[in-house]
Amino acid sequence: xxxxxxxxxxxxFSYGGGAEKILANIVNNLDYExxxxxxxxxxxxxxxxxxxxxxxxxxxxxxxxRQDMFxxxxxxxxxxxxxxxxxxLIRKMHLRKTYDVExxxxxxxxxxxxxxxxxxxxxxxxxxxxxxEENKRLKNKQRKALSSVNKIVAISNATEKSxxxxxxxxxxxxxxxYNGYDFSGMVPEGxxxxxxxxxxxxxxxxxxxxxxxxxxxxxxxxxxxxxAKMLGTGVFFNEAVRLIREYKLEAQIECVGYKKNPYAYxxxxxxxxxxxxxxxxxxxxxxxxxxxxxxxxxxxxxxxELSQNGNCGFVASDEEEYAIKLLKLLTxxxxxxxxxEYCSNYVLNYSLKNQIHAIEENCL
Numbered sequence: 001x002x003x004x005x006x007x008x009x010x011x012x013f014s015y016g017g018g019a020e021k022i023l024a025n026i027v028n029n030l031d032y033e034x035x036x037x038x039x040x041x042x043x044x045x046x047x048x049x050x051x052x053x054x055x056x057x058x059x060x061x062x063x064x065x066r067q068d069m070f071x072x073x074x075x076x077x078x079x080x081x082x083x084x085x086x087x088x089l090i091r092k093m094h095l096r097k098t099y100d101v102e103x104x105x106x107x108x109x110x111x112x113x114x115x116x117x118x119x120x121x122x123x124x125x126x127x128x129x130x131x132x133e134e135n136k137r138l139k140n141k142q143r144k145a146l147s148s149v150n151k152i153v154a155i156s157n158a159t160e161k162s163x164x165x166x167x168x169x170x171x172x173x174x175x176x177x178y179n180g181y182d183f184s185g186m187v188p189e190g191x192x193x194x195x196x197x198x199x200x201x202x203x204x205x206x207x208x209x210x211x212x213x214x215x216x217x218x219x220x221x222x223x224x225x226x227x228a229k230m231l232g233t234g235v236f237f238n239e240a241v242r243l244i245r246e247y248k249l250e251a252q253i254e255c256v257g258y259k260k261n262p263y264a265y266x267x268x269x270x271x272x273x274x275x276x277x278x279x280x281x282x283x284x285x286x287x288x289x290x291x292x293x294x295x296x297x298x299x300x301x302x303x304x305e306l307s308q309n310g311n312c313g314f315v316a317s318d319e320e321e322y323a324i325k326l327l328k329l330l331t332x333x334x335x336x337x338x339x340x341e342y343c344s345n346y347v348l349n350y351s352l353k354n355q356i357h358a359i360e361e362n363c364l
Contacts, residue, residue, distance in 0.1 A: 006103070007037075009102065014049070025352055030356065037054070090113070101119065102114050122363045127279070129166050146173070154176050188266070195228065195270070196271060202232050202233070213243050216253055263291070276300050286347060289344070290344070297316070312347075
């Protein structure tokens with residue numbers, strides 16, 4: 001049987017983001033006897049995802065690891081305008097090979113680089129695209145790119161709604177494929193004492209660790225003293241430590257820092273807390289559910305389906321509601337047990353095996 005030639009185009013495969021990890025899982029688990037797989041990254045950094053030997057990583061269009069004068073000038077020109085003005089020309093300069101299937105692994109630049117010469121073109125969207133409403137030029141370029149694709153993949157209900165809202169003319173092209181996770185790799189290392197609340201995320205404005213600290217303080221005001229651990233690092237780390245001291249919560253909240261393997265903390269916490277302002281699809285919630293941990297989250301993409309109408313978790317729109325939902329979970333053992341069991345069973349729908357099956361059936 002002749003192998004299909006497949007190209008994945010991603011903004012970066014070496015920047016250390018969530019989309020890179022999802023793509024690595026996909027290409028490493030597609031049948032190498034059925035597919036010849038290439039990966040083209042627009043921007044190359046220094047955190048390359050591990051892939052199998054049969055996966056070919058093509059030379060990037062922009063390589064930030066090269067610091068010679070020519071590369072710096074070239075990269076600056078490319079980032080400033082060229083890639084958006086002449087994507088077809090740049091594609092031909094870097095890659096002339098023809099593929100059976102091309103999949104752009106996010107919106108904007110990856111979709112601009114899709115070739116009309118391929119037999120099938122798929123645009124994969126990892127989050128909301130409402131921001132295009134604020135830039136008419138980019139919205140028109142995105143519309144042009146999407147007009148030539150066969151299908152548009154959304155990874156959540158929220159992503160699907162945003163695509164249909166911004167580009168209603170492409171509504172019939174949208175299919176939904178949830179992210180898949182390799183649960184066999186989620187193995188705890190070491191042990192930690194049991195505790196109640198876990199925050200595991202970057203310390204930045206979007207992830208909002210300060211909101212988590214304020215919620216813990218509000219729980220105290222409501223009469224419930226909890227133990228909590230915060231994993232991660234970032235620009236808000238020092239501010240988080242300062243706020244913990246201001247609220248005199250040092251005996252309740254521990255800032256642990258970054259942990260490459262956080263799963264012992266997932267295993268020994270009671271409830272997982274997500275306080276982000278926006279997410280593509282919250283991997284941390286899936287990880288928590290795998291360990292049978294219910295969650296409380298702000299209303300970001302993915303929580304609608306993951307919460308399962310309150311069977312796996314609660315969604316709270318403000319800090320008062322957030323604290324009350326936590327209070328409910330932490331003080332009702334029967335409710336907690338029911339939600340924990342539901343999490344462990346429902347999360348298996350997000351297995352890597354299910355995702356690979358959906359990709360082969362709908363995209364390849």
